[in-house]
Each structure stands twice: as structure tokens, then as C-alpha cells.
Amino acid sequence: MVELRQRYVDALVAGDQAAAVRLVEDSDADVRSLYLDVLQPALYEIGHRWEEAEISVAQEHLATATTQSLMARLAERFVGGTRRGRKVLIACADGELHSIGVRMIADFLDADGWDVLFVGALSPSAAVADLARAQAVDVVALSAALPARVPELVNAVRVLRALEPPPVIAVGGQAFAGDATRALETGADLFAADAAAFAGQLATRF
Numbered sequence: 001m002v003e004l005r006q007r008y009v010d011a012l013v014a015g016d017q018a019a020a021v022r023l024v025e026d027s028d029a030d031v032r033s034l035y036l037d038v039l040q041p042a043l044y045e046i047g048h049r050w051e052e053a054e055i056s057v058a059q060e061h062l063a064t065a066t067t068q069s070l071m072a073r074l075a076e077r078f079v080g081g082t083r084r085g086r087k088v089l090i091a092c093a094d095g096e097l098h099s100i101g102v103r104m105i106a107d108f109l110d111a112d113g114w115d116v117l118f119v120g121a122l123s124p125s126a127a128v129a130d131l132a133r134a135q136a137v138d139v140v141a142l143s144a145a146l147p148a149r150v151p152e153l154v155n156a157v158r159v160l161r162a163l164e165p166p167p168v169i170a171v172g173g174q175a176f177a178g179d180a181t182r183a184l185e186t187g188a189d190l191f192a193a194d195a196a197a198f199a200g201q202l203a204t205r206f
């Protein structure tokens with residue numbers, strides 16, 4: 001997978017969108033592995049190269065758009081599991097634009113039989129709580145990539161806790177840099193480092 005990831009990044013940086021898509025689509029690796037071992041680390045590398053000014057914003061945007069469209073196609077490869085009759089609402093913190101990670105989570109959980117309400121980027125806490133109540137969701141999954149958004153997550157957790165009954169609340173995203181203690185200091189019930197770990201945690205809990 002390391003080689004496929006490298007070739008994918010190289011094609012993206014070279015601006016060869018078609019070749020990048022073909023490389024991944026032609027792989028018969030498990031779709032979960034394509035998401036977590038190819039696309040996710042490829043975007044991390046793209047972010048690093050952008051930070052180091054080795055590539056432009058346009059190259060980063062092209063990589064992002066290509067990856068999003070690839071995921072929309074690859075999502076069909078998930079084999080749907082038995083429906084659980086459980087609902088999960090998935091949203092980013094207010095002001096948070098990074099939504100690809102939560103889209104991955106949505107695809108993993110949908111395949112695991114969850115009914116997914118994917119709200120995505122820029123989600124104000126009050127609106128998330130209103131929807132969680134109206135839809136009587138079992139779990140709310142909240143994401144932040146930027147550390148500056150953590151106070152928004154703390155606020156969202158507080159508002160969700162006040163619901164009767166409160167949903168199980170999970171937080172995640174690069175804002176926590178893998179630190180579960182810091183993540184749980186938001187008041188959330190769960191933290192997981194990636195989509196597979198989160199699906200595993202929910203499977204043992206529900």
C-alpha cells in the first residue's frame with residue numbers, strides 16, 4: 001500500500017488527475033484499506049508538502065477534489081452489513097471545513113449497518129443538537145482538525161449533554177493529535193483515532 005500511496009501522491013502533484021484515479025480504482029485491495037492506508041496518508045502528505053511550500057494551494061485543492069470524487073466511487077465497494085436500527089449523526093465543529101475524515105467515518109458506519117445522518121462541515125452546535133433531538137439519534141460524532149476549533153466542540157458536547165436522553169457523544173480529528181485524554185476532556189464519551197477504530201468501538205458498545 002505504501003507504493004500505491006506514493007504513486008497516487010506523485011500523480012496528484014504532477015496534476016494527472018485521471019492517472020491518480022485510475023491507480024486507485026484499478027487496485028483490488030479492500031476498500032477500508034484504500035481509504036485508511038492510501039487516501040488518508042496521501043492527504044496528510046499533501047498537507048505537509050503544502051505547509052512546506054513545496055506545492056501550491058491549487059495542487060492541494062486538486063488532490064482534495066480528486067480524493068473526494070474517488071471516495072464517492074469507492075464507497076460502492078463497501079459491502080453493506082445488517083441494519084442495526086441505530087442512528088448516528090456526524091458533523092464537524094462550527095467553523096470547521098475539514099470534512100473528508102468524517103465522510104470516511106460515515107462510509108464505514110453505513111457499511112456497518114448504521115443509519116447515518118451526515119451533516120458535514122461548518123455545523124453550529126445548536127443546529128446539531130436540534131437535529132439530534134428531532135431524529136432521536138443514538139450517537140453524535142463530532143470532528144475538529146484545527147486545535148482552534150476545540151472550544152466549539154466543548155460547547156457542542158455541553159449542548160448535547162443537556163438533551164433528554166443524551167446521545168452517546170464521540171469526538172475526533174487531528175485537533176487532538178491522537179491524544180485520547182485531551183479529547184475526552186471535552187466531556188465526550190468516546191474518542192477514536194480513525195474510522196476503523198471508531199467503527200470497532202461502536203460495534204462493542206451497541
Ligand code: B12
Nearest residue numbers: 047051097098099100101141142143171172173192194195
Ligand atoms: C484538504 C485540506 C483542506 C481543505 C478541506 C476540504 C474538505 N472538504 O475537507 C481546505 C482547503 C478547505 C482546507 C482549509 C484549511 N486548512 Co487544511 N488541510 C487539508 C489536508 C491537506 C487534508 C485533510 C484531510 O482530509 N485529511 C484526511 C482525513 C481522512 O484525515 P482526518 O481528517 O485526520 O480524519 C481521520 C481521523 O482524524 C479520524 N477522525 C476525524 N474526525 C473524527 C471524528 C470522530 C468522532 C472520530 C471518532 C474520529 C475522527 O477519522 C478520520 C478517518 O480515518 C490537511 C492535511 C492533513 N494532515 O490532514 C490540511 C490541514 C488540516 N489544514 C490546515 C490548515 C492550516 C488549514 C487552513 C487554516 C488554511 C488557511 N490558512 O486557510 C484552512 C482552515 C479551514 C477551516 N476553516 O476549517 C493544517 C492544520 C494545522 C493545524 N494543526 O492547525 C493541515 C494539517 C495542513 C498542514 N500540514 O499544515 N484544508
